[in-house]
Structure formats: C-alpha cells, structure tokens
Amino acid sequence: MAPNAPYEICFVPKSREEEEEDEKIYRRYKEITATTLPIAKGLLGEPMYQYQGFWYCSRLVGVGPLAVQDHFKARASDILIASIPKSGTTWLNSLAFAVINHKYHPPSAQQQHPLHKFNSHDLVPMLEMRLYNNNLNGYRIPNLDILPSPRLFGTHMPCTSLSQSIALLGSRIIYICRNTKDNLVSWWHFLNKIRSDLSLEPMKLEDFFELFCEGMSTFGPFWDHVLGYWKESLERPQNVLFLKYDEMVAEPAFHLKRIAKFMGCPFSSMEEEEGLVGEIIKLCSFENLSNLAVNKKGSSDHTGFPNSAYFRQGKVGDSENYLSLEMMEQLDRITKQKLHGSGLTL
Template sequence: MAPNAPYEICFVPKSREEEEEDEKIYKRYKEIIATTLPIAGGLLGEPMYQYQGFWYSSRVGSVGPLAVQDHFRARASDILIASIPKSGTTWLKSLAFAVINIKSHPPSVQQQHPLHIFNSHDLVPMLEIRLYNNDFNGNRIPNLDILPSPRLFGTHMPYTSLPQSVTLSGSRIVYICRNIKDNLVSMSRFIIKMRLALSLEPMKVEDILEWFCKGRCVIGEVIEHALGYWKASLERPQNVLFLKYDKMVAEPALHLKRIAEFMGCPFSSMEEKEGVVHQIIKLCSFENLSNLEVNKTGLSDGGFLNRAYFRKGKVGDSANYLSPKMMEQLDQIIEQKLHGSGLTL
C-alpha cells in the first residue's frame, strides 16, 4: 500500500457543520463559474472557463483558483514554485524540496529520500490543483496552518491572480519559464498522449498550436503568464526569482545555488566542499527521477499519469516537431507580445 502524501495531514476530520459549510462554499464557486464566466471546450474534452483574463481547464484546477484567493493565507516564510505546465515544474519542485529539507533528508542518502518515495507533486502540492481543488479534496477546505514553516507550495496561477496575502506577507516566489517553442511542443506531446489515454480523437501539433495561440491551452496565455512574473521580479526582486529552464539546464549548479540563496538556505562552504550541490543535482536529475518506480506508476495532479511528467526536457527539441511556417508564426506572436518588456523567450 502506497504511503499517504505528506500534504494529506491538512485534511483533518471536521464536524458535520463544518463539512456542510465547506460544501456550500464550493457549490457557490461552481455556480459562479457556470453562470458568470465564459466557458469553452478544452483540449482534453473537458470544459474550460476564463477567469481574470486566463483560461483554466476544469481538469487541472476546477474551482481551485477561486478557493485559493478566498482561503489561502500566506506566511512570510512561505515559498511558492510558480510556472506554466511543461516548463520544468517537476524539476524545480524537486530541487527546492531537496534544498529546504537538506538537514532532515540529506541528498547523499538517496534511497531513503522522500523523492524516491513520492512524486514531486506530492511533496510540493499545487494550491489550486491539489489543496483547494474540490475534485481532489472532497469539497473540504484544507487546514494549512497545521504545516510547519517554511511551507513549500506550487501554483500555475498567474501573478495577478495570487491571493493578496502572498504580496503583503512577503512570501517568496520562484518562477520558472521555458523557451516558448519548446514549451509548446512539450505541452503538445503531453496532450496528445492524454487524448489517446482518454480515447479522444487524435490531434496533431499544428492543431494544438492554434489553441495555443488563442490562449486556450491549459493555463491560458503563456506569454502573458511569464510577463506577469517577469515584471514582478523587476519590481520586487527580493520576493520574486525569475528563472529560465534553458539556462538552468546549461548551468545547474550555478542556478541551484541561486535558488538556495533566494529561499534563505544557502549552501555552507563545508556543504559545497562535500559536494552537496552536485548530490542534489544528481538526486533531482531526469535520469534518476524518471527511472523511479513511484514516477512510473500512479496518478498525480489532474488525474494525469505520473510518468507523463517525464518526457525529454531537451532544449531546442521543438526544431524536430515544428515546421518553418509554424516557427515563423510563433516568432511573430512572441515578438509582438514581448516588445519593450526586456524579456526574451
């Protein structure tokens, strides 16, 4: 029998009155979505709704974003791993978890490390997809106060939709984005596999590109999502760290040390001398994580297969899938939306 994910302690037993109140809260969110928000079909056959300028899939979030805004209370010590799907989220979550828990779970003892027992998304749960998603929590508001600091969470929500307490408390956000073309291809391959698993009509990459350009691919407008966190990192560099997957792949040790420093737990000179940085990089590597039994079986966020989170992760792989015409179309969109921002994707 698989062990319970650490975050499950947040769902402590409640009285019947409390359970009924939680059900009323989630029922209200469903009514808001059904009666006041734009609805459209999604790439996985599920409804999507537009909320605060971004499209959300009911499969990955359901009413979660609304519940997060109303009920999540951030602490100054909180760390959020923010991203668009298929941009290096799983890797970044693994690295952040390993760094924060370096004392209690030394990376040198890999076989007993939580990352060998749990999928990264079980160790760093998504706020809107796991903790506040009524499809996964049984219409229960989680008690996150029970978790010790520093708390580590994930989110795909855009910066402008994060609860006000995140900014007011001084929580730190580590954001990762990826070359847009590689992100599109990785997302497309993921969607194609999931459509096959769900017995839906096959789709090609060029079909998904059309949805992507309209902002209706998973968490909507990918470029606007990155821009939101980019601008926040310029305005509040002490609270928002903006990372690029491509550069992290090129220099993992350099960026891991940046992440550790930003999160408030820099490596000591002794730890660096003992090779702890490289131990964490090895522990969290694609080669290691993708071959673990926990990541070959079971379901994770949104009911997706754990193994679907591990593809190739190669920089520049989009050149093998996108035609020159598709590349040109994306170049025009990227140039137009990023013009004058100082951000390159």
C-alpha cells in the same frame, strides 16, 4: 499500496456544520464558473473557463483558482514554486524540496530520500490543482495551518490572481519559464498522454498550435502569464526569483546556488566542498527521477494520471523536430510582439 502524499494531512475531519459550509462555498464557485464566466471547449473533454483573463481546465483544477484566491492565507516564510505548465516545474519542485530539506534528508542517502517515494508534485502540492481542487478532494477546504514552516507550495496560477496575502506578507516566489516553442510542444505531448488515458482521440499538433497562439491553452495566454511574473521580479526582486529553464539546463550548479540563497538556506563553503550541490543535481536529474519506480509506474493523485506523464525528454530545442518552419516563425513573431519593451527574451 502507495503511501499517502504528505499534504493529505491537511484534510482533517471537520464538524458537520463546517462540512456544510465548505460545500456551500464550493457550490457557489461552481455556479460562478458555469453561469458568469466565458466558457470554451476544453482540451480534456470538459469545458475550459476564463477567469480574470486566463483559461482553466475544469477537469484539472475544478474551481480551485477561485478557492485559492479567497481562502489561502500565506505566511511570510512560505515559498511558492510558480510556472506555466511544461516549463520545468517537476524539476524545480524537486530541486527546491531537496534544498530546503537537505539537512533532514541528505541527497547522498538516495534510497531513503522522499523523492524516491513520492513524485515531486506530492511533495510540493499545487494550490489550485491539489489542495483546493474540488475534483480531487470533494467540497473540502484544507487546513494548511497544521503544516510547519517554511511551507513549500506550487501553483500554475498567474501572479495577478494569487491570494493578496502572498504579496502583503512578502512570501517568496520562484518562477520558471521556458522558451515558447519547447513549451508548446511539451504541452502537446503531455496533453495527448492524458487524452489517451481518458480514452480521447489525440489532438493534432496543428489544432493545438492554433489554440496556443490564440492564448487558449490551460493557464494561458502563455505570454501574459510569463510577463506577469517577469514584471513582479523586476519590481520585487527580493520576493520573486525569475528563472529560465534553458539557462538552468546549461548551468545547473550556478542556478541551484541562486535558488538556495533566495530560499534563505544558502550552501556553506564546507557543504560546497563536500559536493552537496552536485549530489542534489544528481538526485533531481531527469535521468534519475524518470527511472524511479514511483515515476515509472506510480500515480500521484486521485485523477489517475500517471507520474510518467511528467517525464518525456526535458531537452532544450526538441521542438524543432515537430514544428514546421512556418510555425516557428509565427511563434517568434508573436513572442517578439508580446514581449516588446519588457526586457525579457525567450
């Protein structure tokens, strides 16, 4: 039997009155999503709903985004790993966890490292998908106060919908994005892995492409999501670090040092001389993590989705093997139009 994910300690027993109050809160959110928000056919057999301009898959998040917004109370020391799905989230989670815990869990002792026992999504739990997701946890609001600082969380929510306490208290956010074409193709592959596990027919690339371009992918529109965090990184660079997956693949050591410094735990000259940067990169590499038993055969949450679904190739430019020339040109046109004047290129 797989060990319990570390974040599960947040679901402590509550009194009957507290449980009833939690249930009342979640039922109100369900009513809101079912009766007052725009609804569309979902990608995983259940409807998507649009909340504050972005689309959410009810199967994946339940009413988690609404609960996060109202109930998550940030600390100034919190670090949030943010992304739109299929942008390098699993890798960045692993790197951030390894960096912040390198004194307690040396990457050189790989066999004993938590990343050998847990998928990184269990070590850096998504607020809306793991902690506040009624589909996974029932009608229970987690007690995150019991977690020691600094707390490390993940999110796919757009920055405009995050709990206001994050900006007010100055919590740090590390955002990763990916070029549009690779993100789309990676999403499509991931989607069809999950659809297969749910005994659903695979979605044609052409159909998913059309939805993606219309902004109706999960947590989309893609461009609005990326631009939101980009603008925040320009306005609050001390609180928001903006990363590009493609650049991290090209220069992992350079960007890992940026991440460590931003998180408040820069590598010392001695640590660099002793090879700590290289050890973390090796520990968190696609080749290493994808071949671990926990990621080849394990399942990281109650949905039953396999951890292997988080690992396909991780290559830059793989979309050229799937998208037609017309598709790539259309995506380039949309991306250029959406990002015009922002200073951001993808």
